[in-house]
Amino acid sequence: MSAQILDRIAGLVGSRNVITDAETMAPYLLEGRDLYRGKASAIVRPGSTAEVAAIVKLAAETGTPLVPQGGNTGLVGGQTPIAEGREIILSLQRLDKVRTVDPEGDTMIVEAGVTLLRAQEAAEAAGRLFPLSLASEGSCTIGGNLSTNAGGTAVIAYGNARELCMGLEVVLADGRVWNGLRQLRKDNTGYDLKNLFIGAEGTLGVITAAVLKLFPLPAARTTAFLAVPGPAEALALLNAAKAGAGGTLTTFELMPRIGVDFVLRHAPGTRDPLSESSPWYVLMEVAAQSAAGLDEAVETFLGQALEDGLITDAALAGSLEQRKDFWKLREALSEVQRQEGGSIKHDVSVPLHAVPEFLAQAIATVEAMIPGCRPVPFGHLGDGNIHFNISQPLGADKDAFVARWDEVNHAVHAIVTQMHGSISAEHGIGRLKRYLLPGVKDPVELALMKTLKATLDPQRILNPGAVL
Incomplete structure (x- = not known):
C-alpha cells in the first residue's frame, strides 16, 4: 500500500x-x-x-x-x-448510532457498528424486543450479524437475522450509496435488493445501517432444563411443545451429557440442575404476552411429557438467577471445549426430522475414524442447526488431532449432503468453507453467485477471497 x-x-x-x-x-x-x-x-x-x-x-x-x-x-x-x-x-465500529426507535411501528434504525447487546437494550428501553440473541452479543455488531445472516437461540420463534431486517443502507463497490431504509412491511416494487447483501459477508457491498423489526416485550417467560433419553425423544418433545406448552416456544436447545460435564468442570459457578445424569438435555423457553398461568401451563405440559417418556426429569427456573444458571450451561459449551484440548467443529443443519439419524450416523462415523474421540454435538434443535464438535481423545496429541480437520469435515459433510442439509447453518462461508462450495452447491446456483459478484464488484475489491 x-x-x-x-x-x-x-x-x-x-x-x-x-x-x-x-x-x-x-x-x-x-x-x-x-x-x-x-x-x-x-x-x-x-x-x-x-x-x-x-x-x-x-x-x-x-x-x-x-x-x-x-x-x-x-x-x-x-x-x-x-x-x-x-x-x-x-x-465499522465507529458507525455506532441508534438513529431512531419507533415502538408504534415496531422498528428501529441502527448503524452497522451498533453491538447486538446495545440494539437489544435500545429496543427494551422503548418497551420492545429485538429477539436476535447470540453468545457474542456484547461484542458482535448488527452489520456483522446481517452480513452473516446470524441465527442464534431464538430462530425457532423469530427467524434468522434476514427475517428481522426490513431495510438496509449499503455502500456499493463503486462508492455509491443505496438508501433502502424502508420501514414498510409491504413493498412489492420489484427486486428485494436487501437480501442480496444479507448473508453476503461484505463481498457485494458494505452494510452501513439497517431497519430492524421489533416485537412486544413478553410479559412472562418460563425456562426449563430437561433430561431427555435421546434426540428422537427431544424431537418429539419439540413438536409437542410448539402447540401445547402454553405460549410461544422461543428456545429449544439440545445438549449432550459430555458437554454439560465439560461446563461443570471448567466454568466456575456452574452446577447441575438435576440430581441424576441423563445422556441428553434440552433447554427450553416459552414466552407469553400474559403472565397469568404460564408456569402452570408449562408444568402441565411437562407432566404429560414425563408420562409419555419424552423427558425423565425437569427443573424450572424459579428466579432470574436460576434462569441465568441454566443458560450458562448452554452458552459456555463451545468455550469450555478449549480446556479439553483440540476440537474439530462443524456448523451444519439438516431437516428437523433427520436430526436424530444425522446424530447417530455422524457420531458413529467419527468414532470409527478416530477411536476415543469425544463427540460434543449441541445446538438449536428447534431449527435443525447442530454444532457437531468433536474433542480430541484423552491424552492425544492436539496438533495431530486437529490436522485431521479436513478429513473429518469431509466425512460429516457427506452425511449432511446426503440428508439434503447445509454445511454452514449460521456461521457463513468466509475463507474456511469457500473451497467446499463447488462440492455442495448446485452448479447453476454457484454460477449465479459468481455473476452477482462480477456485476456488483467487478474489480473484486470487497472482501476478496471470502465466500467465492
Whole structure:
C-alpha cells in the first residue's frame, strides 16, 4: 500500500482513524478461534456512511482491496484479511448510532457498528424486543450479524437475522450509496435488493445501517432444563411443545451429557440442575404476552411429557438467577471445549426430522475414524442447526488431532449432503468453507453467485477471497 493512498484516506477520516502500527492492528487481524492470523496495510475506522462511501470510491479508483469488519467475532475467517497484507480492514465500529426507535411501528434504525447487546437494550428501553440473541452479543455488531445472516437461540420463534431486517443502507463497490431504509412491511416494487447483501459477508457491498423489526416485550417467560433419553425423544418433545406448552416456544436447545460435564468442570459457578445424569438435555423457553398461568401451563405440559417418556426429569427456573444458571450451561459449551484440548467443529443443519439419524450416523462415523474421540454435538434443535464438535481423545496429541480437520469435515459433510442439509447453518462461508462450495452447491446456483459478484464488484475489491 503506497503512502500516498494512506495519506488520501487519512484526509477522509482523520489520521487518528488510520492505524498502521503492528501492536494496535493485532486484535483486528486475529480470528477468535486462532484459525486465521491475517495481515493488512492498515485499519481504517470511518465514522459515517459518507466516509465509508468516500473510502470505497477511493478504493475503486486505486484498486485497493477492502475487508469490512464489525466486532471481529466471526467463526469462518470472513472478517480476516488474507496473509499477503495488501488489504485494508474497513472497521465499522465507529458507525455506532441508534438513529431512531419507533415502538408504534415496531422498528428501529441502527448503524452497522451498533453491538447486538446495545440494539437489544435500545429496543427494551422503548418497551420492545429485538429477539436476535447470540453468545457474542456484547461484542458482535448488527452489520456483522446481517452480513452473516446470524441465527442464534431464538430462530425457532423469530427467524434468522434476514427475517428481522426490513431495510438496509449499503455502500456499493463503486462508492455509491443505496438508501433502502424502508420501514414498510409491504413493498412489492420489484427486486428485494436487501437480501442480496444479507448473508453476503461484505463481498457485494458494505452494510452501513439497517431497519430492524421489533416485537412486544413478553410479559412472562418460563425456562426449563430437561433430561431427555435421546434426540428422537427431544424431537418429539419439540413438536409437542410448539402447540401445547402454553405460549410461544422461543428456545429449544439440545445438549449432550459430555458437554454439560465439560461446563461443570471448567466454568466456575456452574452446577447441575438435576440430581441424576441423563445422556441428553434440552433447554427450553416459552414466552407469553400474559403472565397469568404460564408456569402452570408449562408444568402441565411437562407432566404429560414425563408420562409419555419424552423427558425423565425437569427443573424450572424459579428466579432470574436460576434462569441465568441454566443458560450458562448452554452458552459456555463451545468455550469450555478449549480446556479439553483440540476440537474439530462443524456448523451444519439438516431437516428437523433427520436430526436424530444425522446424530447417530455422524457420531458413529467419527468414532470409527478416530477411536476415543469425544463427540460434543449441541445446538438449536428447534431449527435443525447442530454444532457437531468433536474433542480430541484423552491424552492425544492436539496438533495431530486437529490436522485431521479436513478429513473429518469431509466425512460429516457427506452425511449432511446426503440428508439434503447445509454445511454452514449460521456461521457463513468466509475463507474456511469457500473451497467446499463447488462440492455442495448446485452448479447453476454457484454460477449465479459468481455473476452477482462480477456485476456488483467487478474489480473484486470487497472482501476478496471470502465466500467465492
